[in-house]
Amino acid sequence: MKGKNIILGITGGIAAYKAASIASALTKKGVNVQVIMTESATKIIPPLTLQVLSKNHVYVDTFDETNPNVVAHINIADNADLVLIAPATANFIAKAAHGIADDMLSTILLAVTSPIIMAPAMNVNMYNHQTVQENIKLLKSRGVHIIEPVEGYLAEGYSGKGRFPEPDDIVQMVEEFFNNRNDFEGKKFLITAGATREPVDPVRFFTNRSTGKMGYALAEAAIKRGGEVILISGKTNLNPPAGVKLISVETAEEMYHAVMNNLSDADIIIKAAAVADYRPKTVYQEKFKKQEGPWIIEMERTTDIALEVGKRKNENQFFIGFSAETSDLIINAKRKLEKKNMDMIVANNVLTEGAGFEQDTNVITLITKSGKEISYPKLSKKELADRILSTVKSQLEGKER
Template identity: 55%
Template sequence: MVGKVIVVGVSGGIAAFKTVSLCSALVKAGAEVHVIMTESAVKFVTPLTFQSIVKNPVIIDIFSEPNPAEISHIALADKADLMVIAPATANIIGKVANGIADDMLTTTVLATKAPVLFAPAMNVNMYANPAVQRNLRTLREFGYRIMEPNEGLLACGWQGKGRLPEPEELFEVISQMVQVKRDLEGVSLLVTAGATREPIDPVRYMTNRSTGKMGYAIAEAAATRGASVTLISGTNRLPVPPGVTFVPVQSALEMYEAVMERLPEQDVIVKAAAVADYRPKEVYDQKLKKRDGILTVEFVRNPDIAFEVGKRKRPGQILVGFAAETEHIEEYARNKLLKKNADMIVANDVSQADAGFAVDTNRVIFVFRDSPTKRLPLLSKLEVAHAIIDEIVRLRAERK
């Protein structure tokens, strides 16, 4: 953090008191911190509180220019390595999503080219409101990063999602964002993610519990570190990471075709999707009606995409596979490494509540051909994604 310039925007919410601790932690870590407060924010915490901690003037009024040699909002926008809006109210989210710049904070956000992190905090019903969710999707599409609020007892008395993350959690994300490396510049990386759907009839299909969170985190991490990323994804509802080329598919056959078509120009292929091993032999044109007795559906094997990639990959291409297991994790992962001709397998026990499908954390094992196995502790999926990228960078360096 030493030497990094972080602009902290504080909007009018009761959670503003947590931002005081965040600023203190950033200053102690060596960052140069500047605080911008909205007029509503000063109703909750005084500017003097922040100024005493960051040792820089706190700016509220856009027309107040303490230094006549510069325009404050442009100067801060230019010098910022990162902007953080915490708490980010529904109002500030809506303004930025719609390009409204009517105060110091919104004007600076729209003027900066630095990464911007929004940390929403509000009543659970406000957060779930379709207008707020639409605005958050817009911010993600613009390339801003959103840190999801925590769940718990809110100041208004409601219980649910809407609490500002703790200062320690915010600090960790900020630390990752300002220290990110650009070590994949010029690298083409393909990621598969999510579950495939294998149709039975027009209204039924077979699928699995994968949500795509791990694959999307890898796509986000790789793009952040400079790669040209193609994300081939089965069905899910996750926002596409900024700067990523998105290819939606449904079935395993569609994913197979999409991967094979793009394989020759890729430097790295990460197979994080949960692809169905089988599909119904016959897909009915009309809905199957209920009948007496047992319904038998015959299945046939789908193409093994990872196996085909391993067979066709050219010298220098890196293949990373995933092994979602419930027993004999490392043994099965090593077998998969050899069978698929992969360079690395990321294995995890999906029977664990905190490391399986549909959660934001993972506990994985890295299995390699010529290097010792690595076991990672419980981490966020984005942290796991960056750890995977670290290994990909190492493997590419060894090949060179």
């Protein structure tokens, strides 16, 4: 990040005092930090503190013109490599979403052409409010990167999602942002996602609880980092990320053929789909009518897609699998990694709070082929997708296969 120009926008949440640590850490890494504060933020931390840490004049007033040769907010915006708003209050998020420019910071957002990262921090009820969520969704649709708040104890005594991430974590995310831009350019991804459905008759089927959120997050992250993505998806209510080639399937057999047909062209294979291990041996062409006594359905094995990928992949392909468990997490994941010739596996216990299916978060452990374990606490699936891809990148560069 050395030599980068980063605008650090600080708004009036109680977490504003933590921005001092962010400014200090970025400056130590050689970043030219230009701090811009809202009036409310100055009630929590004085501008002088940020000026000393950043070694730059701190702007609050749009009309604070220290150099007569330039218009300050335009000049700062033109030279920015990144805008980081940390913390971002509900009020500022609303202004940014709707183009209100009534102070220095909100005006600059309309003038910058560089990427924007926001780190919301507020009361859990405010964060979950429909208006706030709609504003965040609107900003995301325009390309603004959101660092989601974490769960924990909040200043006003509540406990929940809304807590400002630790400054070191935010600095690490900013560093990864610069390092990761287009770092998978020229790489072709084959990603599976979602659940398969195995029919019993025209109205019934067997399936599982996968929503496809993890696989879709990985596809989105790969696209944003310059990759080319084929997404083979089972049934889901999600919209595919812009830029992916989507192949929709329903059954495990359909997914198997779609994977095999596209396997040879892939550089990186990520099998995140929850594929049925068994299917009904008999599929009725008409609805099976209820009758006296039990209905016994004989099941047969489906083709093990991961096992077949592991057999067929070549030495230049990198294969990542997933292991959803309810016990003996690491033992079972390592056994699966070895048996199916994977290069890395993502293991999670679906009984852990905040992990597993039907949630926006997960708790995972990455295990590499050499046995290295990297554990992550509860994070959003979108953040974990980036972490997973960063580990893949380091594995490819280090050739720890």
